[in-house]
Amino acid sequence: NSDDSYPIRTLGELGSRARDVLAANDIGTMVTAAPNLYPHMWSWDAAFVATGLSTVSVARALQELDYLVAAQWKSGMIPHIVFSDVPGYFPDVDRWGTRGVSPEGVQSSGICQPPVHATMLRRIVERATAAGGEDARLAEDFTRRTLPHWIDWHAWLRSARGGDGSGLLTIYHGWESGMDNSPRFDGPYSRVQPGDMEPFVRTDTLKVTDHSQRPSDEEYSRYLWLVQQMADVGFDDARLPGVMSFQVKDVFMSAIFAAASEDLAVLAEQFGLPEETPQLRQWAREFRDGVDATVDAETGLARDRDVLAGEWIGPPTIAGFAPLVSTADQALLDRQLEIFEGPDWTGDPRLAFPLPASTSTTYEGLKPRQYWRGPVWPVMNWYLAHCLRRRGDGKRYGQLREASLAQLMEGHFGEYYEPFTGEPLGSMDQSWTAAVALEWLA
Ligand code: 9YW
Numbered sequence: 001n002s003d004d005s006y007p008i009r010t011l012g013e014l015g016s017r018a019r020d021v022l023a024a025n026d027i028g029t030m031v032t033a034a035p036n037l038y039p040h041m042w043s044w045d046a047a048f049v050a051t052g053l054s055t056v057s058v059a060r061a062l063q064e065l066d067y068l069v070a071a072q073w074k075s076g077m078i079p080h081i082v083f084s085d086v087p088g089y090f091p092d093v094d095r096w097g098t099r100g101v102s103p104e105g106v107q108s109s110g111i112c113q114p115p116v117h118a119t120m121l122r123r124i125v126e127r128a129t130a131a132g133g134e135d136a137r138l139a140e141d142f143t144r145r146t147l148p149h150w151i152d153w154h155a156w157l158r159s160a161r162g163g164d165g166s167g168l169l170t171i172y173h174g175w176e177s178g179m180d181n182s183p184r185f186d187g188p189y190s191r192v193q194p195g196d197m198e199p200f201v202r203t204d205t206l207k208v209t210d211h212s213q214r215p216s217d218e219e220y221s222r223y224l225w226l227v228q229q230m231a232d233v234g235f236d237d238a239r240l241p242g243v244m245s246f247q248v249k250d251v252f253m254s255a256i257f258a259a260a261s262e263d264l265a266v267l268a269e270q271f272g273l274p275e276e277t278p279q280l281r282q283w284a285r286e287f288r289d290g291v292d293a294t295v296d297a298e299t300g301l302a303r304d305r306d307v308l309a310g311e312w313i314g315p316p317t318i319a320g321f322a323p324l325v326s327t328a329d330q331a332l333l334d335r336q337l338e339i340f341e342g343p344d345w346t347g348d349p350r351l352a353f354p355l356p357a358s359t360s361t362t363y364e365g366l367k368p369r370q371y372w373r374g375p376v377w378p379v380m381n382w383y384l385a386h387c388l389r390r391r392g393d394g395k396r397y398g399q400l401r402e403a404s405l406a407q408l409m410e411g412h413f414g415e416y417y418e419p420f421t422g423e424p425l426g427s428m429d430q431s432w433t434a435a436v437a438l439e440w441l442a
Helices: 011-025 043-053 058-069 117-131 133-162 183-190 217-232 251-270 274-292 318-326 330-340 378-390 394-408 431-441
Strands: 169-171 248-250
Touching (some): 043 058, 043 117, 058 117, 058 133, 117 133, 133 169, 133 251, 133 274, 169 251, 183 248, 248 251, 251 274, 251 318, 318 378, 378 431
Antiparallel strands (some): 169 248
Protein backbone atom coordinates (compact mmCIF):
# COMPACT_ATOMS: atom_id res chain seq x y z
CA ASN A 1 0.00 0.00 0.00
CA SER A 2 1.76 3.13 -1.21
CA ASP A 3 0.03 5.38 1.34
CA ASP A 4 1.90 3.45 4.00
CA SER A 5 5.22 4.30 2.36
CA TYR A 6 5.08 8.06 3.00
CA PRO A 7 6.39 9.71 4.99
CA ILE A 8 9.35 7.56 5.89
CA ARG A 9 9.48 6.87 9.63
CA THR A 10 13.07 6.01 10.50
CA LEU A 11 16.53 6.94 9.24
CA GLY A 12 17.21 3.25 8.69
CA GLU A 13 14.25 3.10 6.33
CA LEU A 14 15.42 6.30 4.56
CA GLY A 15 18.74 4.60 3.88
CA SER A 16 17.22 1.41 2.57
CA ARG A 17 14.80 3.35 0.36
CA ALA A 18 17.69 5.46 -1.01
CA ARG A 19 19.60 2.29 -1.87
CA ASP A 20 16.48 0.95 -3.60
CA VAL A 21 16.24 4.10 -5.72
CA LEU A 22 19.86 3.77 -6.90
CA ALA A 23 19.39 0.07 -7.59
CA ALA A 24 16.21 0.71 -9.57
CA ASN A 25 17.90 3.44 -11.64
CA ASP A 26 20.90 1.19 -12.35
CA ILE A 27 20.65 -0.10 -15.92
CA GLY A 28 23.88 -2.08 -15.61
CA THR A 29 26.21 0.23 -17.49
CA MET A 30 25.17 3.32 -15.53
CA VAL A 31 22.86 4.65 -12.85
CA THR A 32 20.60 6.95 -14.87
CA ALA A 33 20.05 10.41 -13.40
CA ALA A 34 16.31 9.74 -12.95
CA PRO A 35 14.07 6.85 -13.92
CA ASN A 36 11.86 8.54 -16.47
CA LEU A 37 12.85 12.13 -17.14
CA TYR A 38 16.62 11.57 -17.45
CA PRO A 39 17.44 8.04 -18.70
CA HIS A 40 21.17 8.79 -19.25
CA MET A 41 24.33 9.62 -17.32
CA TRP A 42 24.95 13.28 -16.47
CA SER A 43 28.52 14.23 -15.65
CA TRP A 44 28.14 15.92 -12.28
CA ASP A 45 25.27 13.66 -11.26
CA ALA A 46 27.58 10.66 -11.85
CA ALA A 47 30.13 12.08 -9.42
CA PHE A 48 27.54 12.58 -6.67
CA VAL A 49 25.93 9.23 -7.44
CA ALA A 50 29.34 7.57 -7.17
CA THR A 51 29.98 8.92 -3.71
CA GLY A 52 26.52 7.77 -2.61
CA LEU A 53 27.11 4.36 -4.15
CA SER A 54 30.42 4.07 -2.33
CA THR A 55 28.50 3.80 0.94
CA VAL A 56 27.09 0.56 -0.48
CA SER A 57 29.82 -0.72 -2.81
CA VAL A 58 33.14 0.93 -3.62
CA ALA A 59 33.47 -1.29 -6.69
CA ARG A 60 30.12 -0.14 -8.09
CA ALA A 61 30.96 3.49 -7.33
CA LEU A 62 34.22 3.29 -9.26
CA GLN A 63 32.50 1.59 -12.18
CA GLU A 64 30.28 4.66 -12.48
CA LEU A 65 33.25 7.01 -12.70
CA ASP A 66 34.96 4.62 -15.11
CA TYR A 67 32.01 4.76 -17.48
CA LEU A 68 32.13 8.54 -17.45
CA VAL A 69 35.89 8.68 -18.00
CA ALA A 70 35.53 6.36 -21.00
CA ALA A 71 33.44 9.09 -22.66
CA GLN A 72 36.17 11.73 -22.30
CA TRP A 73 36.89 13.53 -25.55
CA LYS A 74 40.37 13.65 -27.09
CA SER A 75 40.54 17.31 -26.06
CA GLY A 76 40.17 16.33 -22.40
CA MET A 77 36.56 17.49 -22.09
CA ILE A 78 34.24 15.23 -20.12
CA PRO A 79 30.83 15.55 -21.76
CA HIS A 80 27.78 16.58 -19.75
CA ILE A 81 25.65 13.66 -20.95
CA VAL A 82 26.68 10.12 -21.82
CA PHE A 83 23.66 8.65 -23.55
CA SER A 84 22.31 5.19 -22.85
CA ASP A 85 20.25 3.45 -25.51
CA VAL A 86 17.01 4.33 -23.73
CA PRO A 87 14.92 6.55 -26.04
CA GLY A 88 12.75 9.48 -25.03
CA TYR A 89 15.09 12.29 -23.95
CA PHE A 90 15.46 15.44 -26.02
CA PRO A 91 17.92 16.69 -27.27
CA ASP A 92 19.28 13.23 -28.11
CA VAL A 93 22.68 12.40 -29.58
CA ASP A 94 21.51 13.03 -33.16
CA ARG A 95 20.32 16.48 -32.32
CA TRP A 96 23.66 17.17 -30.64
CA GLY A 97 25.52 16.24 -33.82
CA THR A 98 28.53 14.92 -31.90
CA ARG A 99 29.01 11.66 -33.79
CA GLY A 100 32.52 11.63 -35.18
CA VAL A 101 33.68 14.21 -32.62
CA SER A 102 33.06 12.15 -29.49
CA PRO A 103 35.16 8.99 -28.99
CA GLU A 104 34.36 5.94 -31.11
CA GLY A 105 31.46 4.00 -29.66
CA VAL A 106 30.47 6.79 -27.24
CA GLN A 107 27.22 8.71 -27.57
CA SER A 108 27.57 12.05 -25.82
CA SER A 109 26.54 15.68 -25.76
CA GLY A 110 29.11 18.31 -26.72
CA ILE A 111 29.32 20.51 -23.62
CA CYS A 112 30.55 20.01 -20.05
CA GLN A 113 29.27 20.38 -16.49
CA PRO A 114 30.85 21.49 -13.19
CA PRO A 115 34.01 19.49 -12.32
CA VAL A 116 33.02 18.00 -8.95
CA HIS A 117 34.62 14.67 -9.90
CA ALA A 118 38.01 14.97 -8.22
CA THR A 119 36.35 16.13 -5.01
CA MET A 120 34.00 13.15 -5.02
CA LEU A 121 36.80 10.76 -5.97
CA ARG A 122 38.84 12.00 -3.04
CA ARG A 123 35.85 11.36 -0.79
CA ILE A 124 35.47 7.81 -2.15
CA VAL A 125 39.19 7.15 -1.72
CA GLU A 126 39.05 8.31 1.89
CA ARG A 127 36.07 6.06 2.58
CA ALA A 128 37.71 3.07 0.88
CA THR A 129 41.06 3.66 2.60
CA ALA A 130 39.34 3.75 5.98
CA ALA A 131 37.55 0.49 5.17
CA GLY A 132 40.86 -1.12 4.13
CA GLY A 133 41.21 -4.49 2.40
CA GLU A 134 39.74 -4.97 -1.06
CA ASP A 135 37.99 -1.57 -1.08
CA ALA A 136 41.25 0.25 -0.40
CA ARG A 137 43.04 -1.72 -3.09
CA LEU A 138 40.33 -1.06 -5.68
CA ALA A 139 40.26 2.66 -4.96
CA GLU A 140 44.03 2.93 -5.16
CA ASP A 141 44.23 1.01 -8.46
CA PHE A 142 41.42 3.04 -9.92
CA THR A 143 42.95 6.34 -8.89
CA ARG A 144 46.41 5.45 -10.21
CA ARG A 145 44.90 4.37 -13.51
CA THR A 146 42.54 7.32 -14.02
CA LEU A 147 44.54 10.22 -12.54
CA PRO A 148 45.95 11.25 -15.94
CA HIS A 149 42.40 11.49 -17.27
CA TRP A 150 41.17 13.73 -14.44
CA ILE A 151 44.27 15.89 -14.86
CA ASP A 152 43.57 16.17 -18.62
CA TRP A 153 40.02 17.21 -17.77
CA HIS A 154 41.26 20.01 -15.51
CA ALA A 155 43.90 21.01 -18.06
CA TRP A 156 41.19 21.28 -20.71
CA LEU A 157 39.00 23.44 -18.47
CA ARG A 158 41.92 25.70 -17.68
CA SER A 159 43.06 26.09 -21.27
CA ALA A 160 39.82 25.94 -23.30
CA ARG A 161 37.65 27.79 -20.77
CA GLY A 162 39.88 29.68 -18.39
CA GLY A 163 43.08 30.61 -20.13
CA ASP A 164 42.57 34.39 -20.04
CA GLY A 165 44.02 34.94 -16.58
CA SER A 166 40.67 35.89 -15.02
CA GLY A 167 40.63 32.85 -12.76
CA LEU A 168 37.12 32.18 -14.03
CA LEU A 169 35.78 29.53 -16.41
CA THR A 170 33.63 30.44 -19.41
CA ILE A 171 30.47 28.52 -20.20
CA TYR A 172 28.83 28.64 -23.63
CA HIS A 173 25.50 27.22 -22.52
CA GLY A 174 23.47 27.54 -19.31
CA TRP A 175 23.35 23.73 -19.21
CA GLU A 176 27.07 23.72 -18.54
CA SER A 177 26.48 25.40 -15.17
CA GLY A 178 24.14 22.58 -14.14
CA MET A 179 21.67 25.32 -13.13
CA ASP A 180 19.97 25.52 -16.51
CA ASN A 181 17.36 28.28 -16.17
CA SER A 182 18.71 30.12 -13.13
CA PRO A 183 17.94 33.85 -13.30
CA ARG A 184 21.74 34.20 -13.40
CA PHE A 185 21.38 33.58 -17.11
CA ASP A 186 18.34 35.70 -17.95
CA GLY A 187 20.43 38.67 -19.10
CA PRO A 188 22.78 36.64 -21.32
CA TYR A 189 19.89 34.56 -22.73
CA SER A 190 17.88 37.71 -23.51
CA ARG A 191 20.62 38.56 -26.00
CA VAL A 192 20.55 35.14 -27.70
CA GLN A 193 18.49 35.47 -30.88
CA PRO A 194 17.62 32.05 -32.31
CA GLY A 195 18.05 31.94 -36.09
CA ASP A 196 16.90 29.28 -38.55
CA MET A 197 16.56 26.07 -36.64
CA GLU A 198 15.32 22.58 -37.23
CA PRO A 199 11.95 22.21 -35.49
CA PHE A 200 11.91 20.22 -32.25
CA VAL A 201 9.53 18.53 -29.85
CA ARG A 202 10.36 18.61 -26.15
CA THR A 203 10.01 15.42 -24.15
CA ASP A 204 10.59 16.82 -20.64
CA THR A 205 7.13 18.38 -20.54
CA LEU A 206 5.55 15.01 -21.36
CA LYS A 207 7.10 13.67 -18.15
CA VAL A 208 6.85 16.58 -15.74
CA THR A 209 3.21 17.26 -16.56
CA ASP A 210 3.06 20.45 -14.48
CA HIS A 211 4.96 22.51 -17.06
CA SER A 212 5.37 25.42 -14.70
CA GLN A 213 8.07 23.38 -12.91
CA ARG A 214 10.22 23.27 -16.08
CA PRO A 215 11.88 25.91 -18.30
CA SER A 216 9.62 27.63 -20.86
CA ASP A 217 9.48 26.90 -24.63
CA GLU A 218 11.16 30.21 -25.30
CA GLU A 219 14.03 29.18 -23.02
CA TYR A 220 14.25 25.84 -24.82
CA SER A 221 14.49 27.43 -28.26
CA ARG A 222 17.51 29.41 -27.04
CA TYR A 223 19.03 26.26 -25.51
CA LEU A 224 18.71 24.48 -28.86
CA TRP A 225 20.02 27.42 -30.83
CA LEU A 226 23.23 27.38 -28.80
CA VAL A 227 23.57 23.64 -29.46
CA GLN A 228 23.30 24.38 -33.16
CA GLN A 229 25.89 27.17 -32.98
CA MET A 230 28.38 24.73 -31.46
CA ALA A 231 27.57 21.90 -33.83
CA ASP A 232 28.05 24.28 -36.79
CA VAL A 233 31.72 24.68 -35.86
CA GLY A 234 32.15 21.01 -35.01
CA PHE A 235 32.50 21.78 -31.29
CA ASP A 236 35.93 23.22 -32.05
CA ASP A 237 37.17 24.85 -28.83
CA ALA A 238 39.21 27.39 -30.73
CA ARG A 239 36.19 28.61 -32.73
CA LEU A 240 33.59 28.78 -29.95
CA PRO A 241 34.64 32.24 -28.66
CA GLY A 242 34.11 33.62 -32.16
CA VAL A 243 30.64 32.19 -32.75
CA MET A 244 28.78 31.65 -29.50
CA SER A 245 26.06 34.13 -28.60
CA PHE A 246 26.13 33.07 -24.93
CA GLN A 247 29.39 33.47 -23.00
CA VAL A 248 29.36 33.68 -19.24
CA LYS A 249 32.12 33.51 -16.64
CA ASP A 250 30.50 31.01 -14.26
CA VAL A 251 31.55 31.84 -10.73
CA PHE A 252 30.17 28.70 -9.08
CA MET A 253 31.77 26.37 -11.59
CA SER A 254 35.04 28.25 -11.12
CA ALA A 255 34.88 27.71 -7.34
CA ILE A 256 34.21 24.02 -7.89
CA PHE A 257 37.22 23.90 -10.20
CA ALA A 258 39.43 25.58 -7.59
CA ALA A 259 38.38 23.17 -4.84
CA ALA A 260 38.59 20.12 -7.10
CA SER A 261 42.05 21.12 -8.35
CA GLU A 262 43.24 21.11 -4.75
CA ASP A 263 41.63 17.69 -4.21
CA LEU A 264 43.25 16.41 -7.38
CA ALA A 265 46.63 17.66 -6.14
CA VAL A 266 46.16 15.64 -2.95
CA LEU A 267 45.32 12.53 -4.98
CA ALA A 268 48.26 13.09 -7.35
CA GLU A 269 50.61 13.42 -4.40
CA GLN A 270 49.30 10.25 -2.84
CA PHE A 271 49.04 8.09 -5.94
CA GLY A 272 52.19 8.49 -7.95
CA LEU A 273 52.04 11.80 -9.82
CA PRO A 274 53.62 14.26 -7.36
CA GLU A 275 55.22 16.18 -10.25
CA GLU A 276 51.69 17.33 -11.23
CA THR A 277 50.85 18.91 -7.90
CA PRO A 278 52.48 22.35 -8.37
CA GLN A 279 50.41 22.93 -11.52
CA LEU A 280 47.19 21.73 -9.90
CA ARG A 281 47.79 23.90 -6.81
CA GLN A 282 48.55 26.86 -9.06
CA TRP A 283 45.14 26.43 -10.75
CA ALA A 284 43.48 26.10 -7.33
CA ARG A 285 44.98 29.44 -6.25
CA GLU A 286 44.28 31.19 -9.52
CA PHE A 287 40.58 30.27 -9.52
CA ARG A 288 40.15 30.83 -5.79
CA ASP A 289 41.40 34.38 -6.35
CA GLY A 290 39.26 34.75 -9.47
CA VAL A 291 36.14 33.83 -7.49
CA ASP A 292 37.00 36.12 -4.57
CA ALA A 293 37.45 39.02 -6.97
CA THR A 294 33.84 38.77 -8.19
CA VAL A 295 32.29 39.49 -4.79
CA ASP A 296 29.98 42.47 -4.76
CA ALA A 297 31.06 44.66 -1.81
CA GLU A 298 27.47 45.72 -1.25
CA THR A 299 25.66 42.37 -1.28
CA GLY A 300 28.55 40.14 -0.21
CA LEU A 301 27.65 37.64 -2.95
CA ALA A 302 29.94 36.38 -5.70
CA ARG A 303 28.87 37.22 -9.25
CA ASP A 304 29.00 35.74 -12.72
CA ARG A 305 30.06 37.90 -15.60
CA ASP A 306 28.31 38.28 -18.93
CA VAL A 307 31.34 38.31 -21.23
CA LEU A 308 29.62 39.60 -24.38
CA ALA A 309 27.79 42.43 -22.63
CA GLY A 310 30.78 43.18 -20.39
CA GLU A 311 28.52 43.24 -17.32
CA TRP A 312 28.32 41.70 -13.89
CA ILE A 313 25.27 39.53 -13.33
CA GLY A 314 23.02 40.66 -10.51
CA PRO A 315 20.31 38.22 -9.33
CA PRO A 316 20.91 36.76 -5.86
CA THR A 317 21.22 33.03 -6.51
CA ILE A 318 22.86 30.16 -4.68
CA ALA A 319 25.87 30.62 -7.00
CA GLY A 320 26.62 33.76 -4.99
CA PHE A 321 27.95 31.43 -2.29
CA ALA A 322 30.80 30.21 -4.50
CA PRO A 323 33.35 31.45 -1.91
CA LEU A 324 31.96 28.93 0.61
CA VAL A 325 33.37 26.33 -1.79
CA SER A 326 36.74 27.87 -2.52
CA THR A 327 37.83 30.93 -0.56
CA ALA A 328 40.82 31.07 1.76
CA ASP A 329 39.89 34.56 2.97
CA GLN A 330 38.50 34.26 6.52
CA ALA A 331 36.75 37.65 6.52
CA LEU A 332 34.98 36.82 3.27
CA LEU A 333 34.01 33.41 4.60
CA ASP A 334 32.55 34.95 7.75
CA ARG A 335 30.55 37.48 5.77
CA GLN A 336 29.22 34.78 3.44
CA LEU A 337 28.16 32.60 6.37
CA GLU A 338 26.35 35.52 7.95
CA ILE A 339 24.41 36.07 4.72
CA PHE A 340 23.83 32.33 4.28
CA GLU A 341 22.22 32.17 7.71
CA GLY A 342 20.42 35.50 7.41
CA PRO A 343 16.79 36.32 6.55
CA ASP A 344 17.31 36.23 2.76
CA TRP A 345 18.55 32.64 2.85
CA THR A 346 18.41 29.81 5.37
CA GLY A 347 17.28 32.17 8.16
CA ASP A 348 14.02 33.06 6.37
CA PRO A 349 11.40 32.06 8.96
CA ARG A 350 8.91 31.11 6.24
CA LEU A 351 11.05 28.18 5.06
CA ALA A 352 9.83 24.62 5.64
CA PHE A 353 13.44 23.71 6.50
CA PRO A 354 16.47 25.98 7.01
CA LEU A 355 18.11 25.10 3.69
CA PRO A 356 19.38 27.34 0.88
CA ALA A 357 16.95 27.87 -2.00
CA SER A 358 18.28 28.20 -5.55
CA THR A 359 17.51 31.92 -5.44
CA SER A 360 17.15 34.12 -2.39
CA THR A 361 13.63 33.68 -0.99
CA THR A 362 13.29 37.47 -0.83
CA TYR A 363 14.28 37.96 -4.49
CA GLU A 364 11.48 39.58 -6.52
CA GLY A 365 11.99 37.04 -9.32
CA LEU A 366 11.61 34.03 -6.99
CA LYS A 367 9.54 31.21 -8.52
CA PRO A 368 9.28 28.74 -5.66
CA ARG A 369 8.15 25.83 -7.87
CA GLN A 370 10.23 26.41 -10.97
CA TYR A 371 13.44 24.44 -11.32
CA TRP A 372 16.51 26.65 -10.68
CA ARG A 373 14.38 29.77 -10.06
CA GLY A 374 13.63 29.10 -6.41
CA PRO A 375 13.30 25.47 -5.32
CA VAL A 376 15.69 23.85 -2.85
CA TRP A 377 17.99 21.24 -4.43
CA PRO A 378 19.06 18.44 -2.04
CA VAL A 379 22.30 17.85 -3.92
CA MET A 380 23.35 21.48 -3.40
CA ASN A 381 22.62 21.27 0.33
CA TRP A 382 24.97 18.34 0.71
CA TYR A 383 27.69 19.73 -1.54
CA LEU A 384 27.84 23.04 0.36
CA ALA A 385 27.74 21.21 3.70
CA HIS A 386 30.56 18.94 2.51
CA CYS A 387 32.64 22.03 1.68
CA LEU A 388 31.99 23.46 5.15
CA ARG A 389 32.87 20.19 6.85
CA ARG A 390 36.12 20.12 4.86
CA ARG A 391 36.94 23.45 6.49
CA GLY A 392 36.39 21.86 9.89
CA ASP A 393 32.92 23.34 10.40
CA GLY A 394 31.26 20.25 11.84
CA LYS A 395 28.63 22.36 13.56
CA ARG A 396 27.18 23.80 10.37
CA TYR A 397 27.50 20.46 8.63
CA GLY A 398 25.40 18.97 11.43
CA GLN A 399 22.75 21.67 11.14
CA LEU A 400 22.42 21.24 7.39
CA ARG A 401 22.35 17.48 7.87
CA GLU A 402 19.50 17.65 10.33
CA ALA A 403 17.45 19.97 8.10
CA SER A 404 18.18 17.90 4.99
CA LEU A 405 17.24 14.61 6.58
CA ALA A 406 14.02 16.17 7.89
CA GLN A 407 13.26 17.34 4.34
CA LEU A 408 14.02 13.97 2.76
CA MET A 409 11.82 12.00 5.18
CA GLU A 410 8.79 12.84 3.04
CA GLY A 411 10.16 9.98 0.99
CA HIS A 412 9.98 10.79 -2.75
CA PHE A 413 13.64 11.71 -3.35
CA GLY A 414 12.50 14.70 -5.38
CA GLU A 415 14.76 16.44 -7.85
CA TYR A 416 13.95 19.74 -6.08
CA TYR A 417 11.61 20.98 -3.34
CA GLU A 418 9.25 23.87 -2.82
CA PRO A 419 11.09 25.95 -0.18
CA PHE A 420 8.07 26.99 1.93
CA THR A 421 5.98 23.81 1.85
CA GLY A 422 8.62 21.12 1.38
CA GLU A 423 6.67 19.63 -1.53
CA PRO A 424 8.82 17.40 -3.78
CA LEU A 425 8.93 18.66 -7.39
CA GLY A 426 10.33 17.74 -10.81
CA SER A 427 11.37 14.14 -11.12
CA MET A 428 10.79 11.72 -8.22
CA ASP A 429 13.38 9.05 -7.33
CA GLN A 430 16.15 11.30 -8.60
CA SER A 431 19.48 9.46 -8.27
CA TRP A 432 21.62 12.25 -6.85
CA THR A 433 18.98 12.99 -4.21
CA ALA A 434 19.13 9.35 -3.10
CA ALA A 435 22.94 9.47 -3.24
CA VAL A 436 23.18 12.47 -0.94
CA ALA A 437 20.67 10.87 1.44
CA LEU A 438 23.18 8.02 1.77
CA GLU A 439 26.00 10.49 2.34
CA TRP A 440 24.04 12.26 5.09
CA LEU A 441 23.49 8.89 6.74
CA ALA A 442 27.08 7.64 6.34
C1 9YW B 1 17.66 18.82 -18.24
C2 9YW B 1 20.35 15.60 -14.43
C3 9YW B 1 20.40 17.05 -14.83
C4 9YW B 1 21.34 17.87 -13.91
C5 9YW B 1 21.20 19.36 -14.15
C6 9YW B 1 19.74 19.75 -14.08
C7 9YW B 1 18.91 18.93 -15.06
C8 9YW B 1 18.84 18.37 -17.46
O1 9YW B 1 19.07 17.54 -14.76
O2 9YW B 1 19.26 19.22 -16.39
O3 9YW B 1 17.36 18.23 -19.28
O4 9YW B 1 16.98 19.77 -17.84
O5 9YW B 1 19.57 21.13 -14.30
O6 9YW B 1 21.98 20.06 -13.22
O7 9YW B 1 22.66 17.48 -14.10
O8 9YW B 1 19.96 15.46 -13.09
